[in-house]
Amino acid sequence: MNRAADRPPTAAGDLLRIGREAQAALDGGRPIVALESTLITHGLPYPQNLDAARRAEAAVRGGGAVPATVALHGRRIRVGLEGSELAALAEARDLAKVSRQTLAAALARQDWAGTTVAASLVAAQLAGIRVFATGGIGGVHRGGERSMDISADLAEIARSPVAVVCAGPKSILDVPRTMELLETLGVPVVGWATDDLPGFFSRTSGGRVPSRVDTAPEAAALVERQRTLGLGGVLFCVPLPEDVALPRGEANAAIDQAIRDSEAAGIHGPASTPWVLGRVAELTEGRSVVANLALIEHNAAVAAAIAVALNAMSAAAG
Ligand code: PSU
Ligand code: MN
Numbered sequence: 001m002n003r004a005a006d007r008p009p010t011a012a013g014d015l016l017r018i019g020r021e022a023q024a025a026l027d028g029g030r031p032i033v034a035l036e037s038t039l040i041t042h043g044l045p046y047p048q049n050l051d052a053a054r055r056a057e058a059a060v061r062g063g064g065a066v067p068a069t070v071a072l073h074g075r076r077i078r079v080g081l082e083g084s085e086l087a088a089l090a091e092a093r094d095l096a097k098v099s100r101q102t103l104a105a106a107l108a109r110q111d112w113a114g115t116t117v118a119a120s121l122v123a124a125q126l127a128g129i130r131v132f133a134t135g136g137i138g139g140v141h142r143g144g145e146r147s148m149d150i151s152a153d154l155a156e157i158a159r160s161p162v163a164v165v166c167a168g169p170k171s172i173l174d175v176p177r178t179m180e181l182l183e184t185l186g187v188p189v190v191g192w193a194t195d196d197l198p199g200f201f202s203r204t205s206g207g208r209v210p211s212r213v214d215t216a217p218e219a220a221a222l223v224e225r226q227r228t229l230g231l232g233g234v235l236f237c238v239p240l241p242e243d244v245a246l247p248r249g250e251a252n253a254a255i256d257q258a259i260r261d262s263e264a265a266g267i268h269g270p271a272s273t274p275w276v277l278g279r280v281a282e283l284t285e286g287r288s289v290v291a292n293l294a295l296i297e298h299n300a301a302v303a304a305a306i307a308v309a310l311n312a313m314s315a316a317a318g
Contacts, residue, residue: 012077012126015107019080022068026128029314031065031307033300034079034124034132034162040071040086041095041114042274043135044292045281050090052293056133056300057086063304068129070120072098072106072113079127088112097270100152117164118156121233125160130223130310133165133303135296136200137235139178141272142259149269150181157233158185163223163310165192165303167295168237170200171255172276175207182235183210188226190219192238192302201251201280201291203239216302220309238302240295246287254283 018026025032035056040049053069060067068080071089081089089095089112096113098106103119115123117137124132138151157164169178179197182189191197191209199205213219219236226234239245246254258279267275280288 015075015077016123016126017074017076017078018127019068019078019082021066022080022127025066025068029311031304031311032068032129032131033060033065033303033307034120034127034129035060035067035069035300036115036117036120036132036134037069037071037089038097038114038116039135039296040069040090041092041112042097043277044289045278046090048289048293050087052296053086053090055293055297059297059300060133060304063301063308065131065304065307067300068127070115070123072109072115074110075107077103077107077115077123077126079123079129089114097274099270100156116151116153118152121156121160121162121164124162129162130227131163131165131303131307133296133300135167135292135299136170137164137166138273139169139173139175140181142172142174144174144177147268149272154178154181154185154187157182157235158187160233161227161230163219163234163236163303163306165236165238165299165306167200167240167299168198168205171205171252172259172273172280175199175205179207186231188222188234190222190234190236192219192236194237194239196239198237198239199248199251200240200295201246201288202248203242203245204248206248209237216305216309217313219306220313223306223310224313236302236306238295238299240291241298244291244294246284246291250284251288254280254288257283
């Protein structure tokens with residue numbers, strides 16, 4: 001399925017640089033999982049960000065797939081970084097956070113930049129990668145019905161034929177409106193072995209998921225049907241590991257406080273999520289960061305299992 005010859009021709013060639021290992025996996029039709037990098041450049045402080053990136057890549061490998069972290073560097077969209085490049089990205093300060101709407105402009109610059117879920121999905125699609133993992137997606141921000149601050153992630157998930165594995169929308173966002181918009185955009189939201197919508201730092205959000213799968217082959221079959229119908233992406237929501245989960249009330253209290261503080265500090269737009277996450281980390285004395293690292297790793301492992309199952313299906317279909 002991932003073989004070079006099966007991929008649609010793209011005019012993006014010169015703007016895209018696929019790493020050696022990722023290219024070999026694509027050429028050989030082996031399972032591969034794309035990973036985003038805004039969580040490295042903006043989501044977590046150094047050195048936890050590098051730890052998260054390495055653990056995610058290791059979890060993908062442990063699951064039998066090849067990791068391909070997406071970022072920008074040298075006026076190219078990079079898909080698949082060397083270990084030293086991952087470290088350079090994690091150590092650099094004041095990098096740009098690039099999403100779909102800023103991608104073309106950012107490619108005029110040499111520097112490293114982090115790619116959001118939306119921009120990373122653009123890259124995955126160009127490279128011919130069908131499975132992607134992150135910690136959390138963007139969504140409808142609180143007050144978004146007035147501010148219209150709605151992440152480009154949602155529309156991108158709707159239009160990219162890529163399976164997105166996340167830990168559910170966190171309550172930094174307006175979770176009910178995020179779910180409504182996903183429904184409007186026609187994105188299947190699928191619980192991973194759960195009927196409850198996971199709440200990122202906590203295993204439940206209070207909401208329900210419209211559908212669920214319990215195994216990787218079941219997930220792969222759903223992804224394949226979605227592709228056959230040409231309906232765009234699928235969003236898998238995976239509850240974080242029990243031992244690091246925060247109680248829902250406690251996570252929400254920290255987030256409420258952090259959002260009040262961000263408003264008092266006048267933080268808006270793309271700066272909002274990184275600022276609020278940093279404040280939540282302070283308020284939970286670092287436990288939100290421990291949870292964040294573990295859920296990123298866990299989601300990467302689930303994504304690898306889905307990629308492996310998709311490949312097995314393609315192989316069986318000849
Ligand atoms: N949620 C997190 N950590 C993150 C992000 C979301 O828990 O780092 C990042 C992701 O890269 C996501 C982006 O794609 O924030 C969304 O930003 P915006 O709302 O500006 O589109
Ligand atoms: Mn926004």
